[in-house]
Amino acid sequence: MNGASNRFERSFDYETAMDLQTIEQEIAQLWHPDSRGDDPITSLATRASVLNLIVVTPDQESTDHAQDVAERLSKIHPCRVILFHQTLATGRRPVPDIHATCEAGGDEPSVPCIERIRIPVSRQMYPQLSALVQPLIIPELPAYLWWLGQPDTADPTFIAMARASNLTILDSLNFDSTNDLSSIFELEGQLPIRSSIADVNWQRLQPWRELTAQCFDIRSIQWSLSCIREVEIDAGQINGRALPVQSLLLTAWLAHCLGWQPFEARRTRDDRWYIGMYDQHGEHVRIILRSRPSEPAWAGHMLSMSMSAQNSQGEQSSITLSRSRESSLIRMNARTGLANTLHHAVHHPLLPDEALLVPILETTTRDHLFDSSLERAVEIMDLFGKPEAT
Amino acid sequence: MDPQATNSTLDNPLREGLSLERLPSPCAMVIFGASGDLTRRKLMPALYDLALEGLLPPGFSVVGVARSEKSNDEFREEVRESIRQNARRTPIDEGLLRTFEEGISYVAGDFSSPDAYARISEELDRLDRERNTSGNRVYYLATPPSAYAEIACKLSEQGLVQPIEDESWTRLIVEKPFGNDYDSARELNQTLLQYFSEDQIYRIDHYLGKETVQNMLAFRFANGIFEPLWNRTFIDHVQITVAESIGIENRGGYYDQAGALRDMVQNHMLQLLSLVSMEPPPAFDADSVHDEKVKALRSIRPIQPEEVDYYTVRGQYSEGWVMGQPYPGYRDEARVDPASTTETYVALKLFIDNWRWAGVPFYLRTGKHLPRRVSEISIQFHKAPHPPFAENVTQSLEPNVLAIRIQPDEGITLKTTAKVPGPSMRLRSVNMGFLYGTSFLVESPDAYERLLLDCMLGDSTLFPRRDGIEASWEPITQILRGWEATGVENLPAYSAGTWGPEEADSFMERDGRQWRQP
Numbered sequence: 001m002n003g004a005s006n007r008f009e010r011s012f013d014y015e016t017a018m019d020l021q022t023i024e025q026e027i028a029q030l031w032h033p034d035s036r037g038d039d040p041i042t043s044l045a046t047r048a049s050v051l052n053l054i055v056v057t058p059d060q061e062s063t064d065h066a067q068d069v070a071e072r073l074s075k076i077h078p079c080r081v082i083l084f085h086q087t088l089a090t091g092r093r094p095v096p097d098i099h100a101t102c103e104a105g106g107d108e109p110s111v112p113c114i115e116r117i118r119i120p121v122s123r124q125m126y127p128q129l130s131a132l133v134q135p136l137i138i139p140e141l142p143a144y145l146w147w148l149g150q151p152d153t154a155d156p157t158f159i160a161m162a163r164a165s166n167l168t169i170l171d172s173l174n175f176d177s178t179n180d181l182s183s184i185f186e187l188e189g190q191l192p193i194r195s196s197i198a199d200v201n202w203q204r205l206q207p208w209r210e211l212t213a214q215c216f217d218i219r220s221i222q223w224s225l226s227c228i229r230e231v232e233i234d235a236g237q238i239n240g241r242a243l244p245v246q247s248l249l250l251t252a253w254l255a256h257c258l259g260w261q262p263f264e265a266r267r268t269r270d271d272r273w274y275i276g277m278y279d280q281h282g283e284h285v286r287i288i289l290r291s292r293p294s295e296p297a298w299a300g301h302m303l304s305m306s307m308s309a310q311n312s313q314g315e316q317s318s319i320t321l322s323r324s325r326e327s328s329l330i331r332m333n334a335r336t337g338l339a340n341t342l343h344h345a346v347h348h349p350l351l352p353d354e355a356l357l358v359p360i361l362e363t364t365t366r367d368h369l370f371d372s373s374l375e376r377a378v379e380i381m382d383l384f385g386k387p388e389a390t
Numbered sequence: 391m392d393p394q395a396t397n398s399t400l401d402n403p404l405r406e407g408l409s410l411e412r413l414p415s416p417c418a419m420v421i422f423g424a425s426g427d428l429t430r431r432k433l434m435p436a437l438y439d440l441a442l443e444g445l446l447p448p449g450f451s452v453v454g455v456a457r458s459e460k461s462n463d464e465f466r467e468e469v470r471e472s473i474r475q476n477a478r479r480t481p482i483d484e485g486l487l488r489t490f491e492e493g494i495s496y497v498a499g500d501f502s503s504p505d506a507y508a509r510i511s512e513e514l515d516r517l518d519r520e521r522n523t524s525g526n527r528v529y530y531l532a533t534p535p536s537a538y539a540e541i542a543c544k545l546s547e548q549g550l551v552q553p554i555e556d557e558s559w560t561r562l563i564v565e566k567p568f569g570n571d572y573d574s575a576r577e578l579n580q581t582l583l584q585y586f587s588e589d590q591i592y593r594i595d596h597y598l599g600k601e602t603v604q605n606m607l608a609f610r611f612a613n614g615i616f617e618p619l620w621n622r623t624f625i626d627h628v629q630i631t632v633a634e635s636i637g638i639e640n641r642g643g644y645y646d647q648a649g650a651l652r653d654m655v656q657n658h659m660l661q662l663l664s665l666v667s668m669e670p671p672p673a674f675d676a677d678s679v680h681d682e683k684v685k686a687l688r689s690i691r692p693i694q695p696e697e698v699d700y701y702t703v704r705g706q707y708s709e710g711w712v713m714g715q716p717y718p719g720y721r722d723e724a725r726v727d728p729a730s731t732t733e734t735y736v737a738l739k740l741f742i743d744n745w746r747w748a749g750v751p752f753y754l755r756t757g758k759h760l761p762r763r764v765s766e767i768s769i770q771f772h773k774a775p776h777p778p779f780a781e782n783v784t785q786s787l788e789p790n791v792l793a794i795r796i797q798p799d800e801g802i803t804l805k806t807t808a809k810v811p812g813p814s815m816r817l818r819s820v821n822m823g824f825l826y827g828t829s830f831l832v833e834s835p836d837a838y839e840r841l842l843l844d845c846m847l848g849d850s851t852l853f854p855r856r857d858g859i860e861a862s863w864e865p866i867t868q869i870l871r872g873w874e875a876t877g878v879e880n881l882p883a884y885s886a887g888t889w890g891p892e893e894a895d896s897f898m899e900r901d902g903r904q905w906r907q908p
């Protein structure tokens with residue numbers, strides 16, 4: 001929305017015990033025309049809401065971040081945000097903060113876009129989260145649970161919240177260990193069919209997957225898809241941590257789509273990860289994953305991927321995708337034989353969380369491709385033995 | 391979707407589940423009329439915006455064709471400038487722009503010269519070799535309409551229409567205006583169809599690329615509650631307004647030949663009319679949607695020559711003020727005949743003779759230099775049959791109106807009646823507004839972005855089909871004939887900046903109705 005923006009805000013801060021009925025009344029009050037200073041009868045404003053976003057944050061920093069993101073998200077997905085932040089000292093009373101914000105362009109009347117209920121929770125209250133959230137969600141609209149930080153997939157509160165939501169959103173970029181992917185996979189198996197899990201990190205891979213797919217739309221390169229022999233993927237190093245989740249997920253995706261079967265995996269002496277797979281013709285595909293030092297912003301993010309192929313006639317091709325740091329592009333170079341090269345680039349800066357969440361919040365159904373890729377990733381992890389991934 | 395649309399990309403297993411099922415296969419686009427206004431203001435910026443969204447295929451290339459001599463570099467410089475000025479998304483990503491430019495080249499030549507096509511052919515061969523465009527081509531006719539047939543013919547003669555390889559495809563985009571009456575549109579269709587098959591031809595009506603126009607289909611057919619009301623039993627009448635605040639700008643030569651009826655009604659407004667009145671299609675594919683639209687268009691009752699004065703009103707703007715600026719009258723505009731009788735405003739009353747709409751008038755109006763730019767469709771329902779309130783209460787009772795706003799502030803408003811709070815029963819109209827733009831503050835793609843992409847993908851749902859174009863010219867040509875027969879002795883004038891001639895108001899009042907104030 002261009003032009004000047006009208007901003008309408010209204011908040012309630014009150015010190016009471018957690019009285020959900022009061023919260024409900026306060027929300028209704030927020031939209032009362034009087035509280036907006038409008039003519040009560042001509043401005044029977046309708047407000048659009050498309051979803052409930054339940055956010056659970058572990059600390060103050062992530063709470064502020066989540067709040068900013070939710071506010072920006074609401075411009076595309078007008079919604080009710082219920083934010084639980086685990087910052088309350090045990091024994092203290094929770095002070096919910098209820099707030100509505102709307103931004104509309106130009107001279108248009110304000111159209112409410114976001115309702116935010118922010119509730120601090122203490123350790124004591126934590127087990128009640130699932131019971132607290134149920135009466136607060138707008139009925140009939142899907143509920144998304146965005147869990148910031150590392151979830152404990154054995155935690156009954158987390159499981160109850162995930163079961164009560166249509167989609168639980170996690171971010172494997174921040175996982176302490178690739179082992180956690182396995183527990184996510186297990187958890188997904190336990191959820192009812194109407195609930196599923198989305199990984200923000202998988203969303204980050206979208207441009208890489210798209211560009212990789214596009215390479216093989218080029219007719220002169222298409223043949224190489226069935227005879228890829230080697231794949232190398234580089235990612236930015238995370239605090240000396242081992243196997244980058246993004247690279248693993250991309251490898252697993254390739255394996256799923258191309259019918260590759262992993263049969264061996266090991267960490268090499270030069271600190272790389274080697275994965276051996278058989279393709280559909282029983283040929284060997286070597287995959288090397290590397291972590292390299294990078295600026296902090298790129299830690300855990302894929303930086304480049306190269307693939308080389310050779311067919312039975314000895315024809316060769318190679319494809320390189322690499323991120324250019326300066327201009328927010330991912331560049332593609334493809335070469336078949338000696339002569340045929342192709343350059344292509346897509347605009348793809350490091351996306352902020354809201355941009356990654358927008359497409360995730362458009363779906364409530366299971367992403368089978370993610371599920372299958374996750375399954376493959378877990379298979380690969382198993383091949384590393386008891387992976388010492390951190 | 392044309393059969394060629396099932397291109398090689400479907401053999402690519404890596405595409406499974408990607409949101410970019412909507413990514414076209416590698417191709418080259420030849421723009422005829424590459425130095426023109428449309429290319430500069432719309433096409434190049436739309437292509438750049440598609441590139442920015444990652445929606446252009448690898449190796450995508452553009453060959454610009456026009457008469458003026460210039461080098462590739464000069465053309466690229468022009469393109470760069472046009473993108474900087476007109477791209478939707480700013481700031482410009484210079485790195486991406488450089489990569490985009492690598493795929494741009496220019497061929498100078500007259501559309502009538504076989505030489506030019508030989509050079510285009512060489513250039514396309516080079517792109518196939520060097521940029522892997524795989525023999526896939528889109529030809530975009532951004533040229534004066536008089537050149538459409540000739541270019542199609544020359545392309546065919548030079549062997550540029552047949553796919554070079556079996557799996558490659560060739561498509562042709564034709565700009566508006568498509569003909570200037572029924573016969574010329576039919577003839578143009580026949581000519582183009584000598585060289586291209588129907589599923590290779592994409593006739594542009596950029597209105598159909600607009601997000602809200604597509605949203606209208608969602609509104610009507612994805613909701614269960616509106617369709618049961620969408621008929622003569624509940625609807626009193628429908629108004630379609632496409633008002634422009636601009637005048638004819640520099641297009642006097644074209645406009646004076648065309649007029650408002652040809653320029654706006656035959657294409658955009660009849661497309662809107664068909665979308666609002668069509669039966670639900672069995673599927674949302676090109677043919678099913680076109681079939682229903684064409685049926686609706688064919689059901690428009692023809693206006694006989696002797697009826698034109700009753701069913702139509704014309705007007706021409708005289709000098710006046712629009713949005714605080716003074717403007718000359720139409721006859722004083724450049725390249726306009728000082729005695730011109732071309733209409734810059736037209737209002738029509740049409741009937742759709744079918745079971746659903748029998749007896750429901752559709753009022754259409756469009757004009758240049760009206761007070762503001764607005765396009766909307768309003769559906770006025772019958773009044774409540776028996777409001778059980780005292781007479782003084784019901785006097786001011788207004789019928790329900792559902793207004794679908796297409797531009798500028800896209801959205802839907804429903805006018806309902808509510809009780810004024812207080813001890814007595816007093817009623818008042820209330821507008822419940824759902825403003826698409828302010829409820830979802832997301833920027834919609836430009837219509838040209840959508841349409842260029844759809845063409846590259848082989849999806850013709852948003853492009854009128856041959857029979858649709860002809861069906862829309864039929865009632866328009868009847869009116870033109872009627873106007874010709876009755877002549878124009880006193881063409882009503884309206885001051886620029888007003889809502890059209892007074893005659894347009896009496897035209898509605900005669901039916902006991904009023905134009906909505908949009």
Ligand SMILES: NC(=O)c1ccc[n+]([C@@H]2O[C@H](COP(=O)([O-])OP(=O)(O)OC[C@H]3O[C@@H](n4cnc5c(N)ncnc54)[C@H](OP(=O)(O)O)[C@@H]3O)[C@@H](O)[C@H]2O)c1
Binds near residue numbers: 425456500502535537
């Ligand atoms: N402009 C718009 O906003 C708009 C909107 C809707 C529809 N359209 C339609 O789009 C088409 C193009 O409109 P426009 O406004 O871009 O027109 P324009 O500015 O007059 O451009 C016409 C183009 O055609 C080229 N051309 C004309 N005759 C030629 C010939 N014999 N050989 C080679 N090149 C020739 C011109 O190149 P040289 O000057 O180098 O000869 C120029 O590049 C028209 O059909 C128009 O109705 C335009």
